[in-house]
Amino acid sequence: MGKHELPPLPYAYDALEPHIDEQTMRIHHDKHHQGYVNNLNVALESHPDLQAKSVEDLLKDLASVPDAVRTAVRNHGGGHLNHMIFWKNMGPGGPGEPKGKLSEAVDTAFGSFNNFKEEFSKAAKGHFGSGWAWLCLDSVGKLVVRSTANQDTPLSEGMVPLLALDVWEHAYYLKYQNRRADFVDAWWNVVNWDDVASRFEAAAK
Secondary structure, eight states, rough: OSOOOOOOOOTTTTTTTTOOOOOHHHHHIIIIIHHHHHHHHHHHHTTTHEEEEETTHHHHHHSSSSSHHHHHHHIIIHHHHHHHHHTTTTTTSSOOOHHHHHHHHHHHHSSSSHHHHHHHHHHHHHHHSEEEEEEETTEEEEEEEEEEEEEEEEEGGEEEEEEEEEEGGGGHHHHHHHHHHHHHHGGGGGBBBHHHHHHHHHHHH
């Protein structure tokens, strides 16, 4: 595979206004995400065998990564992967809801879409410190809500991440300051349910 690269945003930096501001998107994508990519590449410089693997494969089997670089791969590889999911999970167009098979699975797992939103928002708002809230498909094919610390990813726990919300302060502080709850509430307006559904359908096959 060679060196990992920062993919461009799939929309303009200001496309998620007013819910997520342009300056935050520029700093978050161009600086923070780029930093994870750079540090991951540095960690893998002396391990050509690991360079041949995708970031997903590295994180699925952290136990096989040498001790000397495992923490760096976990942190920076996780930061790279989590953000790639996060960007694609969002888009312009206003609030929406899951459709089709994903909608049915949400209703089965949580009782209703509103129940899911409540549980997911609680995980995001209540997570202590830096981390993420997730909708995942677990090892038996059930939808579950999880939160992870720092840049840990559910992929390392045998789950498939479908929907990611970054609750590190750099994701919202310029606009929302300490009001994480307001950021979480606003974020529902930019969720790209088509992307979430495509991840679900690919994983559920």
